[in-house]
Amino acid sequence: MSPDIWHLDPLILAAIAGMALATWLTRYLGYWLVRRTTVSGRLATALEAVPGAILTAIIAPMAFATGAAESGAALLTVLLALRLPLIVAVAGGCLAVVALRWIIG
Amino acid sequence: MTTDTPRGGGDFTAGVLTILPLLVAVVVYGLLFGTLAAQKGLSPLEVALMSATVFAGASQFVAIEIWTSPPALLLLAATALMVNLRHVLMGAALAPWMKTCPRGAIAVSLYMMADENWAFALQRGAKAPLTPAYYLGLSLPLYAGWIVCTFFGTIFGGVLQDPARYGLDFAFTAVFLTLLVGMWQGRRNAVPWAASAVVATAAYLWLPGVWYIALGGLAGTLVGALQRPQPEDGPPVVHPEAHDVP
Numbered sequence: 001m002s003p004d005i006w007h008l009d010p011l012i013l014a015a016i017a018g019m020a021l022a023t024w025l026t027r028y029l030g031y032w033l034v035r036r037t038t039v040s041g042r043l044a045t046a047l048e049a050v051p052g053a054i055l056t057a058i059i060a061p062m063a064f065a066t067g068a069a070e071s072g073a074a075l076l077t078v079l080l081a082l083r084l085p086l087i088v089a090v091a092g093g094c095l096a097v098v099a100l101r102w103i104i105g
Numbered sequence: 106m107t108t109d110t111p112r113g114g115g116d117f118t119a120g121v122l123t124i125l126p127l128l129v130a131v132v133v134y135g136l137l138f139g140t141l142a143a144q145k146g147l148s149p150l151e152v153a154l155m156s157a158t159v160f161a162g163a164s165q166f167v168a169i170e171i172w173t174s175p176p177a178l179l180l181l182a183a184t185a186l187m188v189n190l191r192h193v194l195m196g197a198a199l200a201p202w203m204k205t206c207p208r209g210a211i212a213v214s215l216y217m218m219a220d221e222n223w224a225f226a227l228q229r230g231a232k233a234p235l236t237p238a239y240y241l242g243l244s245l246p247l248y249a250g251w252i253v254c255t256f257f258g259t260i261f262g263g264v265l266q267d268p269a270r271y272g273l274d275f276a277f278t279a280v281f282l283t284l285l286v287g288m289w290q291g292r293r294n295a296v297p298w299a300a301s302a303v304v305a306t307a308a309y310l311w312l313p314g315v316w317y318i319a320l321g322g323l324a325g326t327l328v329g330a331l332q333r334p335q336p337e338d339g340p341p342v343v344h345p346e347a348h349d350v351p
Contacts, residue, residue, distance in 0.1 A: 005260065007148035011175045016151065018182035019168060020158035026189040027215045030196030031203070039201045042330055049329020050198040050322065051227050052288050053301040054191055055281045057321025058220065060305035062278040070275065077279045081286040087126045089286075093279030094272035101269075 069100035120242020123225055130276040131250045133268050138165060139258020145172040149259040156255040160217065160248060163315060164188035165255075190319035194326060195223050202226070202235045210237040217244040220277075224284050293332065301325030 039047060063074035077093035084092075135156075142152045147169075159165055164185045171177070171184065196215055203211050214237065222243040229235050268274045288294070305321025312320075 005149045008150060009148075011178075012147060012151050013154070015168075015176035015178050015181050016155045016158060018178050019155065019164070019185040022182045022186035023159050023161050023164065023189045023192070024216075026186065026192035027196060027218055030193040030198075031200045031211070031215055032196075033193075034197045034200045041334055045332055045334045046326050046330035047198050047201070049297045049326050049332075050194045051224065052285060052294055052298050053325020053329065054194060054220075054318070054322040055224060055285050055288075056298045056301040056325060057191075057305035057318045059278045059281050059285070060302045060321060061309040061317060062275065063282070064302065064306045065309055070278075073272075073275060074278065074282060077282045078286055081283040086280070086283045089283045090126070090276060090279040093282070094275050096272075097275040098270075098272040 067101075067104070069097055069104050072100050073097035116236045116238035117242040120225075120229075120239040120244075121246055122242075123229075124222065124243045124246050127221055127276075127280060128246060128250050130268075130273055130280075131247060132254050133271075133273050134162060135251055135254025136258035136261075137268060138162070138169070139255045139260070140262035141166070141169050142172075142255070143259045143262045145169055146174055147172075147259065149256050152259045153252050153256040156252045157248075159185065160219065160251060161185070161189050161192075162219070162251070163318075167315060184314070187319070188315045191220075191322050192218065194319075194322050195220075198227065199223065202230050206237055214240050214244070217248050219244075219247060221280070222247055224281065228284060228287060297325040297329035297332070300328040 034043070034047070037043065059074070062070050064071065073093050073096040076096045077089050080089035080092045138156075139149070139152055142155075143149075147155075155165060155168075159168075167184055167188050168181050171180065195218060199214070199218065203214065206214070222240065225243050226235055226240050229239055285298075301321040301324055304324035305317040308317035308320045
């Protein structure tokens with residue numbers, strides 16, 4: 001725990017500023033690159049694939065490369081999501097991962 | 106996004122209600138992040154400043170992991186750049202929706218773009234006009250919640266040390282899986298998603314750090330680009346059909 005809540009170190013501030021600048025670059029670059037372009041044809045098809053591709057990449061390690069409990073819970077989440085609202089599928093997935101880790105050990 | 110909808114307040118509330126269930130996980134991870142940052146010697150104010158300016162959970166956790174005293178400025182900036190490379194693709198995917206938005210709204214929207222509000226925004230755009238009010242409703246609770254929870258995590262560190270005990274380390278995976286189910290349009294998605302999954306898993310197993318998100322995302326996007334364009338014009342289509350977000 002830090003003794004001083006409002007403490008500000010210049011070097012730490014510089015590190016945070018560097019991280020923020022790098023992150024802002026990633027946030028604005030993609031928009032800036034396609035903003036003037038009329039999105040159609042090949043580019044439209046590519047951008048259409050972005051959401052699924054990114055979300056798949058984010059979940060891949062947990063779903064495919066962590067363990068049987070995580071893979072099983074991922075499968076159950078997908079099955080729940082086919083019929084039930086998001087919140088039920090997410091809660092079911094979290095409960096399943098706890099249970100499966102306990103069972104599989 | 107379009108600005109011509111008169112029901113701004115209603116859209117804002119709808120956005121807030123959509124993102125609200127996710128705040129449980131944000132609280133837990135915010136407290137955890139503050140705890141870890143305090144152990145590396147960061148003050149609550151420094152943590153809040155980082156959360157307010159960087160506002161990217163994954164890159165903040167990685168930064169704290171490699172944090173030294175004094176901090177390695179260049180390494181931290183380069184790592185943040187690498188971890189957040191996916192934002193480039195995400196911003197490009199969001200761009201067609203923001204054509205008619207005022208500049209200020211675009212700047213604010215991109216400043217607060219995170220995996221969660223971005224995914225929900227695209228899901229919304231598939232069935233209704235994506236207004237700045239709805240996007241703000243998604244984003245402000247996420248943004249404010251992250252700053253407040255990381256701040257208090259630094260002060261009251263150690264309250265929530267182990268999210269895995271409650272399965273909360275799986276919460277974001279579950280949310281994104283559910284959103285993926287809603288995006289499924291049939292065989293058209295199968296090949297790009299499989300490419301993303303294979304490349305991301307391989308990169309996760311064999312490359313250090315978090316290259317897997319950017320590489321998997323890029324692989325899926327490139328494979329998607331090779332497919333035949335869909336007949337309809339306009340912004341990229343995300344197609345939720347299995348369920349509505351509450």
